[in-house]
Amino acid sequence: MAEEELVLREVRDRVGIITLNNPKKLNSLSEALVGGVIGALDEFRAGRVPVVVMRAPAGQKVWSAGHDVKELPRKNRDPLGYFDSLENLLRAVEEYPGPVIAMVHGSVWGGACDLIMTCDMVIADETAAFAMTPAKLGVPYNASGILHFMNRLPINIAKEMFFTAELMPAERAHRVGIVNHLVGSDQLEEFTFKLAKVITTRSALSIEVIKEQFRIFSKAYPLSPSVFERIQGLRRRVYDSHDYEEAISAFLEKRQPVFKGE
Ligand code: LCV
Numbered sequence: 001m002a003e004e005e006l007v008l009r010e011v012r013d014r015v016g017i018i019t020l021n022n023p024k025k026l027n028s029l030s031e032a033l034v035g036g037v038i039g040a041l042d043e044f045r046a047g048r049v050p051v052v053v054m055r056a057p058a059g060q061k062v063w064s065a066g067h068d069v070k071e072l073p074r075k076n077r078d079p080l081g082y083f084d085s086l087e088n089l090l091r092a093v094e095e096y097p098g099p100v101i102a103m104v105h106g107s108v109w110g111g112a113c114d115l116i117m118t119c120d121m122v123i124a125d126e127t128a129a130f131a132m133t134p135a136k137l138g139v140p141y142n143a144s145g146i147l148h149f150m151n152r153l154p155i156n157i158a159k160e161m162f163f164t165a166e167l168m169p170a171e172r173a174h175r176v177g178i179v180n181h182l183v184g185s186d187q188l189e190e191f192t193f194k195l196a197k198v199i200t201t202r203s204a205l206s207i208e209v210i211k212e213q214f215r216i217f218s219k220a221y222p223l224s225p226s227v228f229e230r231i232q233g234l235r236r237r238v239y240d241s242h243d244y245e246e247a248i249s250a251f252l253e254k255r256q257p258v259f260k261g262e
Pocket residue numbers: 024025026028062065066067068069070072079109110111112132133134135136137139141
């Protein structure tokens with residue numbers, strides 16, 4: 001599928017709508033699909049669209065299966081480097097000069113869960129569920145991703161998500177703060193667009209600068225060079241490990257991984 005078909009884009013009453021449109025691949029965040037989303041955000045930015053809703057097609061069991069595992073390096077390379085497609089996508093959402101609202105029906109996995117935590121708000125229905133999966137795939141994750149969770153959740157909840165990689169159902173996700181509003185699936189679209197429409201009546205200039213202040217302060221963590229280098233060294237130990245290579249192979253071979261802790 002061409003990039004634009006993987007992602008549908010439209011503007012309705014000044015609300016930009018981005019639909020992840022590759023249900024055959026469970027909307028896994030491939031480079032091509034990510035390129036389509038970033039392209040849509042760039043187009044909306046050029047058109048001064050004040051608010052964006054990101055969604056999957058109605059009725060899908062899976063909102064997004066996360067990073068396309070088939071595109072992850074098999075070994076000896078950082079799977080989530082600064083210039084990798086998932087990271088480019090997360091920055092594009094953070095830097096969009098207006099709210100990006102995730103409208104969620106279905107399950108959300110791994111990098112897509114980070115995408116949700118990077119969106120400015122989340123509106124979900126009872127079918128939504130959220131899993132953070134690096135520990136299943138032997139991935140060390142990365143500092144900015146972990147900060148997305150620390151900025152939104154009590155640290156013990158964030159740790160539970162990363163350490164168990166279990167699906168968190170919608171009701172609990174709402175209770176702990178991942179989801180702003182939990183509504184019935186028959187009201188999800190109407191509720192989301194009503195909230196987005198309210199935002200279109202506010203000062204877009206004021207919202208743009210307020211959002212940028214939130215972004216700056218949510219990342220305001222001074223790190224000494226040696227701490228930065230230690231984190232990079234620790235992460236490299238993971239993505240150079242047997243466990244990382246085993247986890248990716250096991251996923252592709254549809255079997256359970258056998259971790260050795262090395
Ligand atoms: C490529 C896929 C994927 C997929 N990539 O359908 O956050 S991190 O660090 O972990 C980061 C690295 C990351 O985001 O990793 C990916 C994390 N995602 C997951 O762990 C979800 C993996 N997928 C699943 O658990 C299941 O597919 C779910 C529960 C989402 C749906 O299950 P269902 O039985 O409905 P299948 O598993 O049969 O998947 C249908 C096809 O999509 C592929 C999968 O391999 C299968 O391919 P084939 O048709 O070739 O068999 N697929 C699913 N997820 N993330 N490919």
